[in-house]
């Protein structure tokens with residue numbers, strides 16, 4: 309089933325990812341959706357491997373596995389065996405199932421954000437009114453980064469792969485952590501987003517290592533250190549030398 313919101317939900321940029329993430333975790337818990345992949349929810353790197361009608365990329369090798377990310381109707385899921393579903397996903401059938409636009413889902417999501425920001429709402433409040441209240445309330449709590457926009461650089465592909473690989477194997481070396489942390493900081497990731505990535509790798513209490521703390525809003529010691537020294541992210545040459553990047557990699 310593919311549910312979309314009734315209309316575009318215009319949230320402030322700094323709230324968007326966090327709100328979607330928290331809402332999905334809330335749904336997962338509320339409806340006991342054990343197959344809703346938490347790693348996928350927690351970091352936006354993993355979900356990039358799951359864009360519909362694209363080849364599914366192996367986490368280990370970074371190569372296509374021969375299976376396509378395929379949408380199934382509820383009907384097909386109920387009727388067909390795993391083998392039959394798998395066979396369908398062996399080729400790109402190019403079709404997408406149009407999402408069902410839902411006013412109820414939209415209302416539920418917006419009210420959820422209101423609750424997290426302690427904004428009072430009643431059934432008589434319109435969505436536009438509530439979004440406006442969210443905008444007002446969140447302006448004052450913006451978790452910004454003091455890096456100006458000119459210096460924000462998006463994550464490079466080879467670093468995304470490194471993050472995925474380390475999440476998959478559940479560990480990361482000190483050097484890898486430095487590479488990942490400087491990359492995330494340069495990409496202006498918030499404390500919460502950095503927390504989610506390191507926590508996805510280690511999947512355990514923060515301990516004394518300093519890459520994250522047990523409070524998602526409080527950065528670890530190492531992260532603070534990198535920020536205070538304004539350390540650059542690793543150069544491409546250095547990454548190639550370390551075997552993280554290759555000459556074939558399209559990163560800058």
Ligand SMILES: [Zn+2]
Pocket residue numbers: 464465466467547552553554557558559560
């Ligand atoms: Zn690269």
